[in-house]
Amino acid sequence: MSDARSRIFARIASGRGQALPSPEAIAAERAGLVPDASATQPTFTEQDTLARFEAMATSERLTATVAHIASLEDVPAAVAAYLAAKGLPAEAAIAPVLAELDWSGVNASTAITPNQPVAVTLAEGGVAETGSLIFRSGPETPMLHNFLGLHHVAVVRKDGIGRYLESVFGPDAPALPRIMSLVTGTSGTADIEAVNIRGAHGPRYLHILMVAE
Amino acid sequence: MSTALRSPANFKRDAAEAVTKPSLKIALDRTTGLLQRRRVDVLKAYPEFEATREVAKNIKDHTLAHLDHYLAEFEKNATAAGAVVHWAETPEQACKIVIDLCRQADAKSVTRVKSMLGEEIGLPKALAAAGIERVETDLAEHIIQLADEPPSHIVIPAMHKTREEVADLFAHHHKEPKIDGEVGTLVESARGELRPKYVAADVGISGANFLIASTGTVVTVTNEGNAELTTELPGMHIVTAGIEKVVPEPQHALVLLRLLARSALGTEFTQYTSFFTGPRREDETTGPEAMHIVLVDNGRTQMLASEMRPMLRCIRCAACINHCPVYGAIGGHPYGSTYPGPMGSVLTPALQSLEVAKDLPHACTLNGRCQEVCPVKIPLPDLIRSLRDDTWRRNLVPKPAKLAVQAWAWVAVRPSLYRLVSGLANYALRLWAGPRGMIAKLPLAGGWTQGRDFPRPTGPTFMTQYKRRQGR
Amino acid sequence: MTKVHPHVGLLVTCLVDAMRPEIGFATLKLLEQAGCSVSVPETQTCCGQPALNSGARGEAKTLAKRVVAAFEPFDYVVAPSGSCLGTVKTHYPELLADDPAWKRRAEQVAAKSYEILSFLSEVRNWRPEGVRFPAKATYHHTCAGLRELGIYAQPLKLLEQVDGLEILPLEGETACCGFGGTFAVKYPEISTAIVSDKTRQIAATGADTLLAADLGCLMNIAGKLSREGRSDIRVFHPVEILAGMADGKGVAGR
Numbered sequence: 001m002s003d004a005r006s007r008i009f010a011r012i013a014s015g016r017g018q019a020l021p022s023p024e025a026i027a028a029e030r031a032g033l034v035p036d037a038s039a040t041q042p043t044f045t046e047q048d049t050l051a052r053f054e055a056m057a058t059s060e061r062l063t064a065t066v067a068h069i070a071s072l073e074d075v076p077a078a079v080a081a082y083l084a085a086k087g088l089p090a091e092a093a094i095a096p097v098l099a100e101l102d103w104s105g106v107n108a109s110t111a112i113t114p115n116q117p118v119a120v121t122l123a124e125g126g127v128a129e130t131g132s133l134i135f136r137s138g139p140e141t142p143m144l145h146n147f148l149g150l151h152h153v154a155v156v157r158k159d160g161i162g163r164y165l166e167s168v169f170g171p172d173a174p175a176l177p178r179i180m181s182l183v184t185g186t187s188g189t190a191d192i193e194a195v196n197i198r199g200a201h202g203p204r205y206l207h208i209l210m211v212a213e
Numbered sequence: 214m215s216t217a218l219r220s221p222a223n224f225k226r227d228a229a230e231a232v233t234k235p236s237l238k239i240a241l242d243r244t245t246g247l248l249q250r251r252r253v254d255v256l257k258a259y260p261e262f263e264a265t266r267e268v269a270k271n272i273k274d275h276t277l278a279h280l281d282h283y284l285a286e287f288e289k290n291a292t293a294a295g296a297v298v299h300w301a302e303t304p305e306q307a308c309k310i311v312i313d314l315c316r317q318a319d320a321k322s323v324t325r326v327k328s329m330l331g332e333e334i335g336l337p338k339a340l341a342a343a344g345i346e347r348v349e350t351d352l353a354e355h356i357i358q359l360a361d362e363p364p365s366h367i368v369i370p371a372m373h374k375t376r377e378e379v380a381d382l383f384a385h386h387h388k389e390p391k392i393d394g395e396v397g398t399l400v401e402s403a404r405g406e407l408r409p410k411y412v413a414a415d416v417g418i419s420g421a422n423f424l425i426a427s428t429g430t431v432v433t434v435t436n437e438g439n440a441e442l443t444t445e446l447p448g449m450h451i452v453t454a455g456i457e458k459v460v461p462e463p464q465h466a467l468v469l470l471r472l473l474a475r476s477a478l479g480t481e482f483t484q485y486t487s488f489f490t491g492p493r494r495e496d497e498t499t500g501p502e503a504m505h506i507v508l509v510d511n512g513r514t515q516m517l518a519s520e521m522r523p524m525l526r527c528i529r530c531a532a533c534i535n536h537c538p539v540y541g542a543i544g545g546h547p548y549g550s551t552y553p554g555p556m557g558s559v560l561t562p563a564l565q566s567l568e569v570a571k572d573l574p575h576a577c578t579l580n581g582r583c584q585e586v587c588p589v590k591i592p593l594p595d596l597i598r599s600l601r602d603d604t605w606r607r608n609l610v611p612k613p614a615k616l617a618v619q620a621w622a623w624v625a626v627r628p629s630l631y632r633l634v635s636g637l638a639n640y641a642l643r644l645w646a647g648p649r650g651m652i653a654k655l656p657l658a659g660g661w662t663q664g665r666d667f668p669r670p671t672g673p674t675f676m677t678q679y680k681r682r683q684g685r
Numbered sequence: 686m687t688k689v690h691p692h693v694g695l696l697v698t699c700l701v702d703a704m705r706p707e708i709g710f711a712t713l714k715l716l717e718q719a720g721c722s723v724s725v726p727e728t729q730t731c732c733g734q735p736a737l738n739s740g741a742r743g744e745a746k747t748l749a750k751r752v753v754a755a756f757e758p759f760d761y762v763v764a765p766s767g768s769c770l771g772t773v774k775t776h777y778p779e780l781l782a783d784d785p786a787w788k789r790r791a792e793q794v795a796a797k798s799y800e801i802l803s804f805l806s807e808v809r810n811w812r813p814e815g816v817r818f819p820a821k822a823t824y825h826h827t828c829a830g831l832r833e834l835g836i837y838a839q840p841l842k843l844l845e846q847v848d849g850l851e852i853l854p855l856e857g858e859t860a861c862c863g864f865g866g867t868f869a870v871k872y873p874e875i876s877t878a879i880v881s882d883k884t885r886q887i888a889a890t891g892a893d894t895l896l897a898a899d900l901g902c903l904m905n906i907a908g909k910l911s912r913e914g915r916s917d918i919r920v921f922h923p924v925e926i927l928a929g930m931a932d933g934k935g936v937a938g939r
Binding site: 002004005007008009011012013014015016017020021023026029030033034035037039040041042043056061062114115129130131132137138139142143144146147148165166168169176177178179180181182183184185186187188189190191192193194195197198199200201202203 | 240243244247248258259260261264265268271272275278279280281282284285299300301302306350351352353356369370371372374375376379396397399400401403404407408409411412428430436437438439441442445446456461462463464465467468470471478480481482483484485486487488489490491492493494496497498499500508510514515517518
């Protein structure tokens with residue numbers, strides 16, 4: 001325990017001028033800090049969860065595109081269709097978690113390069129409130145795949161899309177991975193004259209494949 | 214204006230100079246105007262804003278009241294996740310910890326994600342002094358690194374630059390510059406320039422928007438995706454963060470996140486919101502092998518014990534800056550500190566000293582717009598007034614100004630004398646003006662009349678005329 | 686308090702007293718029209734705002750106590766200035782907080798203190814009748830009135846009833862004009878830069894009249910308009926219009 005640490009803690013305690021309440025008392029107060037999360041959540045009663053997710057993700061600001069597919073098995077074909085529509089060669093870096101699929105129509109590899117044109121990854125879920133995709137790091141889902149591609153094709157199961165941000169941390173949610181990223185649209189910057197521009201560092205294009213099953 | 218000459222002690226001189234720069238005015242108007250309009254628009258679709266502000270304020274107040282408890286909880290959980298937590302009381306200590314870690318990693322080059330705490334502790338200079346190449350990855354930080362200037366805004370550090378000025382910089386410094394007058398092409402140019410540097414870096418340094426105590430997690434938000442590229446590629450991730458960044462649980466960070474993007478940029482949410490919990494795990498083949506978190510005090514514990522405590526609620530959204538008329542006229546540089554505008558006028562005296570920053574609390578019209586837009590309800594005008602009280606008490610107000618206020622107050626508690634003095638002043642002004650309705654030059658009020666005329670009193674004082682009408 | 690003819694203490698404000706008594710007399714006239722009996726305590730000088738905002742708390746406290754004592758006998762305290770009234774209403778109780786007896790007295794005075802336009806509109810439910818002022822005007826909302834006292838719609842509602850008066854929308858209508866009391870002389874370059882935006886926006890409306898309810902702001906804006914040679918824009922406090930007393934020269938000398 002460093003001297004700096006003990007001095008910082010001592011100043012905090014002396015600044016308070018009274019003893020720290022018991023952990024139980026602090027916990028009780030902490031439990032009441034957000035009496036009702038819904039009071040802080042934007043209402044979108046007119047939209048169901050999936051419609052809101054899609055509307056947000058494809059909004060003028062987030063600029064993602066969405067395609068619907070029936071099952072994970074349809075991912076390679078949907079990726080091929082996207083590449084064809086964009087006039088891109090049939091090549092992509094894919095997350096290891098998707099390697100089991102039949103990629104016969106696309107030259108797919110789990111390796112990724114710094115200037116990767118296209119990367120395909122699997123999101124754990126999404127958030128309707130913000131139009132965000134949830135990515136969790138892991139051996140099968142390396143985080144860089146979500147950031148290095150100029151085009152990012154993200155696969156998400158519809159039943160993984162929650163209504164509000166709180167759903168990401170719900171009681172059933174797994175422990176936090178090394179990194180969890182909420183990706184909301186494409187990489188953007190407003191650093192020059194506050195003009196919104198896409199593709200600052202991360203992907204310029206985000207194509208979301210929403211899987212029905 | 215180079216970094217070396219920057220000091221809040223030069224505020225008056227630098228502010229007077231700043232208002233004469235037409236390109237600065239253009240850049241500020243374009244940017245703050247757009248941000249203000251966007252914020253209004255995004256809040257129209259978020260009627261929960263007011264209720265959320267109150268919740269956010271309570272979260273921050275609770276955490277600050279038990280800050281040692283939550284810092285200890287954060288330290289325990291971050292350590293359990295494999296991160297190493299360091300403590301620094303001063304900027305010097307913090308920089309030394311970071312430099313030592315970089316040396317330990319044998320770092321030649323570090324990439325950095327914009328962090329105002331990093332600027333506050335002087336990390337760019339410290340890295341340069343240690344001979345370590347620093348690559349700023351945030352576009353705005355990249356621009357001002359090329360220009361060798363300090364940030365002028367905490368969210369958009371290159372706010373003072375027009376697109377034309379950025380184009381000139383890129384033309385000069387980029388290996389393969391792309392320039393055609395469009396902002397989009399400039400962004401493309403920076404993407405091409407920076408991508409190889411991410412890969413080559415030995416250490417990635419980020420700040421933290423929030424620290425979550427219950428999980429030991431560091432939260433960053435960016436719109437560019439540079440935080441993840443910066444921290445995923447090198448072998449070491451160093452976080453520098455102020456001790457006030459901690460919140461109890463993820464749900465509390467979510468409430469603050471809802472306010473942050475709306476207040477900062479007028480958008481619902483930032484594009485990339487990442488939760489970092491420890492270094493590379495056993496089953497992973499990518500990600501940094503080491504994660505170090507440097508928690509910095511630098512005056513915060515003193516603020517905690519003072520009337521300035523509410524300032525520690527600040528989530529660095531810059532809404533107060535974007536809505537400040539003084540900032541809008543002079544930009545960020547004259548404040549001579551990492552933090553400009555209203556929040557800076559409160560923070561800088563605490564982080565540096567009131568002696569050196571004595572002008573800042575006075576350079577404010579007390580119009581109250583900053584408090585009105587603050588997402589965590591910091592009573593900025595009250596804090597600024599309170600700092601003015603301190604400058605008065607500690608004799609940091611210029612003597613003639615102090616004497617003038619004292620003399621005026623002495624007269625003002627003596628009504629008959631006051632009537633005499635105000636009557637004389639009123640008469641003298643009318644005499645000086647002659648038949649003209651406006652006075653173009655007024656002795657003792659040169660400050661006023663250098664840019665404006667001064668009205669001639671329309672007649673004898675109200676009290677004189679009122680007595681006359683009462684027949685007395 | 687629902688007296689038919691409440692007794693109002695008029696806080697003239699030092700600036701109106703010295704620079705533009707018309708605003709004081711217009712306020713007086715309007716209060717009487719609204720059924721009030723009005724007194725002007727002779728011991729009043731200044732509310733102490735310049736001291737408060739300079740950091741001179743001791744001086745500000747002394748002046749605050751004097752105002753509290755002078756005005757506590759009345760049913761209401763009314764002033765034609767959002768910033769002076771804001772000082773009384775929002776700052777006195779906090780300024781005198783360390784003395785419980787004075788704090789209570791300050792709170793009592795604060796509770797019955799009103800800026801003139803909100804008083805006419807909200808408390809007296811008064812509306813102008815037969816007032817004519819043919820002009821294309823635009824309205825600047827002063828900061829203290831807006832943010833310390835919540836005055837926004839009230840003045841416009843009253844001015845709507847004035848015959849021949851059209852109010853044109855002003856871009857940045859709630860943005861500070863750069864006056865800020867002593868700020869205007871401590872930081873003249875910044876203050877002038879801020880008010881330049883205001884006069885540019887005012888000119889862009891095409892209005893021939895500018896209205897705002899705080900004399901400090903009016904002097905700042907009028908002073909800048911005059912310096913810019915904008916002799917086509919006249920400047921008045923709304924009470925001068927409402928009282929039918931805007932037939933003379935405006936704040937900009939025209």
